[in-house]
Amino acid sequence: MIIGYARVSTDEQSLDSQTDALSEAGAEKVFSDRVSGSKRARPELDRMLEQLRDGDIVAVTKYDRLARSLKDLLEIVETIRGRGAGFRSLAEDIDTTTPAGRLVFHVFASIAQFERERISERTKEGLASARRRGRIGGRPPALSVAQKDEVRRMRDEEHRGIPEIARLFKVSERTVRRA
Known part of the structure; x- marks a missing residue:
């Protein structure tokens, strides 16, 4: 059959x-x-x-x-x-x-x-070349450097919790923890 x-x-x-x-x-x-x-x-x-x-x-x-x-x-x-x-x-x-x-x-x-391996190699080579020229792939950071500083200040000086800070900046709690 x-x-x-x-x-x-x-x-x-x-x-x-x-x-x-x-x-x-x-x-x-x-x-x-x-x-x-x-x-x-x-x-x-x-x-x-x-x-x-x-x-x-x-x-x-x-x-x-x-x-x-x-x-x-x-x-x-x-x-x-x-x-x-x-x-x-x-x-x-x-x-x-x-x-x-x-x-x-x-x-x-x-x-x-x-052929799949060659495609992967060419992709990696292209990304490395772009990085050498100063281009970084991926999505932009959720928080700017200044916002990350503010997150740390709110946590350390104001003793605010991560969930509250995440709500204020409209980002995930994980993003706040990484900052």
Whole structure:
């Protein structure tokens, strides 16, 4: 039996194109999750894996629908294989039921992991470059230097409590504690 798995990251995204493609590919049953691929806790994926039988084929439209990291992808595909099932990715034309398909799967998965790592490196390089030019990312501080001084003065000299100071400055108690 061909069993489909579809995933989108948010509730606003639609699963329709994936489920349509999986049905066209012969999937008799389709499991779907609405959760980030970086999260391993995916109820429908787990349910699908539990129901796999010898000879089944798990199909996805693209292998990144199954996992975001090479480690997770390999673990999930190994779980599929351990249940006697195969894995097929429609977009990349990968079919792990054949030796050539297994080779192509491992090559593609390695390339995808490499590209994610390169994106991360380029992002870090860009942020470091911006910092060297004096640009600091992130949101602006909730309290200015003068306000932080006033927070400390109110606490030390006026003996005001953190909750009261937080209300006065309209910030969280944690922000006051950090000041």
